[in-house]
Amino acid sequence: MSASLPADKNARQSILERIRSRELPPRELPPLFDEGIRYADRWAQFQEVLSSVGGQFLSVADRDGVAATLAKLPVVESSRCRACTVPDLHFGNLDLNAVDDPRDLAGLDLAIFPGQFAVSENGAVWVTDESIRHRAALFIAQHLLLVVRQPDCVDNMHQAYQRLAFGERGYGLFISGPSKTADIEQSLVIGAHGPRSLTVVAVP
Numbered sequence: 001m002s003a004s005l006p007a008d009k010n011a012r013q014s015i016l017e018r019i020r021s022r023e024l025p026p027r028e029l030p031p032l033f034d035e036g037i038r039y040a041d042r043w044a045q046f047q048e049v050l051s052s053v054g055g056q057f058l059s060v061a062d063r064d065g066v067a068a069t070l071a072k073l074p075v076v077e078s079s080r081c082r083a084c085t086v087p088d089l090h091f092g093n094l095d096l097n098a099v100d101d102p103r104d105l106a107g108l109d110l111a112i113f114p115g116q117f118a119v120s121e122n123g124a125v126w127v128t129d130e131s132i133r134h135r136a137a138l139f140i141a142q143h144l145l146l147v148v149r150q151p152d153c154v155d156n157m158h159q160a161y162q163r164l165a166f167g168e169r170g171y172g173l174f175i176s177g178p179s180k181t182a183d184i185e186q187s188l189v190i191g192a193h194g195p196r197s198l199t200v201v202a203v204p
Contacts, residue, residue, distance in 0.1 A: 036156030042120040043153055043202060049123030053177030054190050055198040059150070063204040067091075070112075075143040075197060079109035085131040086114050086147045102136040111141035111195075116172075117152040118200065119160045124176035125200055126160065130167050138175070144195040146175065150202045 039045040047057040058073070060066050067089060070076055076091060083105075084092030091112055099105060113132060115125035125146050129135045138144065154160050166172060179194030190196060 032158070034158075036158040037121060038155045039120050042155060043118075043150070045120040046118050046123055046153060046200075049120070050177065050198075050200060053123060054180055055123065055177040055200060057200050057202070059202040060204070066201075066203050070145075070201065073145075073199065075110055075145060075199060079143065081107050082110045082112065083108060083137055083141070084112040086112055089147070096133045096137060099134060102134040102140070105134060105137055105140050108137060108141045110143045110145060111137045112145045112147065113138070115146040115148040115152075115175075115200070117154060117160070117163055118148050118202070119154055119157060119174070121156040122174075122176055124160075124174040126164070126172060127175055128167065128172040129169055135171060138173075139179075139194040141195055142191075143197045143199070144175070144178070145199045145201065147201050147203055150204055153202070 043057075043059060050057050058069070060069050070089065070091065076082075081094055082092050083094045083096050084090070085096065089112065091110075094108065096105075113127060115127050118125050125148060127138065127146065132138065154163065160174075164172070175198065178190055178196055178198045179192055180188060180190050181192040182188045
């Protein structure tokens with residue numbers, strides 16, 4: 001066996017050298033002719049897709065009634081430990097900026113965070129850590145509530161990627177529905193690895 005090792009090593013080296021010697025000429029990316037699917041009612045499509053993946057959607061017509069509407073939601077009424085970083089909403093009783101170790105967020109019942117924009121095509125919301133000191137809160141909370149302005153909804157991922165912008169911290173992700181898995185016996189389990197529910201609220 002030891003006698004075959006040099007041959008195998010030489011063969012590997014020969015293959016790698018041949019690969020490195022092949023330089024393909026650069027080619028420009030093809031133009032994007034398809035701008036993606038469009039919807040007559042973006043939020044209606046968003047709600048349909050979000051519901052299909054286990055999420056909940058709520059649209060508030062009156063800006064002055066946002067706080068009163070959210071206060072009646074079961075996830076808000078039943079939560080004891082809440083973090084909220086949405087301006088003008090005072091539902092939080094836990095200051096994330098006062099928490100040094102994200103492991104101390106293990107008892108977080110509800111996290112209320114702003115979403116940058118929603119995507120009708122896949123029911124996703126783009127969320128950054130701009131106002132969230134510990135991004136672990138997005139995953140460790142029992143329930144997640146995202147607040148999105150009604151004008152901030154795009155049709156598809158083509159438009160979504162055009163809107164992506166990162167601040168100094170440079171972190172963001174698309175969230176669609178609560179945590180779920182169907183790896184075990186193909187049985188869908190909600191809340192397996194993260195939040196047990198996701199509620200998206202569209203506000204004026």
